Amino acid sequence: MNIKILTLFPQMFNDFQNTSIIAKALKNQKLNLELIDIRDFADNKFKQVDDYPAGGGQGMVLKVDVIYKAIQSVKTDDALVVLLSPKGKVWDQRKAYTWSKKYKTIILICGHYEGFDARISNYCDLEVSIGDYILTGGELASMVIIDSVARLLPGVIKTESHLNESFNNDLLDYDVYTKPVVFDNKIIPEVLLSGHHKNIDDWREKSRIYNTYSKRKDLLKKAQLNLQQKNFLNIIKKDCKEEEN
Template identity: 50%
Template sequence: MMIDVLTLFPDMYKNVLNESIIKRAIEEKHLEVNLINFRDFAEDKHDKVDDYPYGGGAGMVLKVGPVVRALKSIENYESAKKIILTPQGSPFKQSKAYSLSQELHLIILCGHYEGYDERIRSYFDEEISIGDFVLTGGELASMVMIDAITRLLPGVIKQSSHQNDSFSNHLLEHPHYTRPREFEGQKVPDVLLNGHHAKIETWRKEHQLKKTKDKRPKLYKKYLEVKRDD
């Protein structure tokens, strides 16, 4: 997969792209990330990418010209899935991470300041938010998305490692334990120690359901609805 990120702060990505699973995915050519500073596409002598809002008001607005010129500089940008990051977008969920992981080419625009000149929106396919809060810029949001998408790319991690992840089947994940068998009086459940795979699966499913019902009742309701419709 190729991801082009349109950002004013490419240096923010240095650590994230050079650590852990994303680093390996890039090294093993599952993923290519290009950081494009759309300030390079400003046309005035001060490289300005923002300006005062028509009609007045607080904050500066991202100008349409530099963003659109940067977008059009990307090879095959027409066929890419073009995403604009905004708190007004549809919520980024595991199901969205999964569907985006099936794309060959993503372009992600990170906003800044008060927001975008409204005309920028017409050049993009989809608006995404990573939650109901307001960040200073889209960079952290794009890194969250890149991380969630990368681990779903074929060959990056074992499919079995993510197919039971929380949210994959409208459920949270079951509890995990590792050594030691007992820590400060807390014991690993016996069922996990006896090697009886069917019993272990039953225990895991029961706890998956209980965790989801207790912690995320709306998700549990969705799970029951989907199960009923199957």
């Protein structure tokens, strides 16, 4: 997958590209990142990329002519052009899966300052937000998106590693433990040390349902539970009721 990032701060991606899964994906050529400095497309001698808002008010606005030129310099027919913006559709794991399978080239446009001239959206396919809060710029948002997509690309990490991850089938992940077996009087659940694979699988399935029920009931409303999962949910609900009483 090729991801082209239009940014005013390419240096923010230095560590990102050289660390962990992203570094490995780049090395193994599963992912290619291209950083494009928006300032290179400013045509006056001060390399000006922004200007005062029309109608007055706070902050500076990124100029449509500069961003348009930057997009055109990297746009290909197969590219998805994405504007990072708090006004966009909110990013989630489902979108990460879709993008990892569907697109070969993605262009991410990072804003800064007060944001973009609204006309820039005419040259983009969609706007994406990573959540309901305001970041200083789109760079961190683009790193979040790249990281979550890259780890789903074939050959980047073992498929089994993300099969049971949180948000698959709208459930949270099960609890995990490692040595020491006892810490501060708290013990690893016995079944996990039993070596009995069927019982371990059942315990993990129940843990997924319990975590989702206790931490993210909103997900359970969307989840398509199988018969075993429904049974676990009924048991958990009953247990919780008994605890309340």
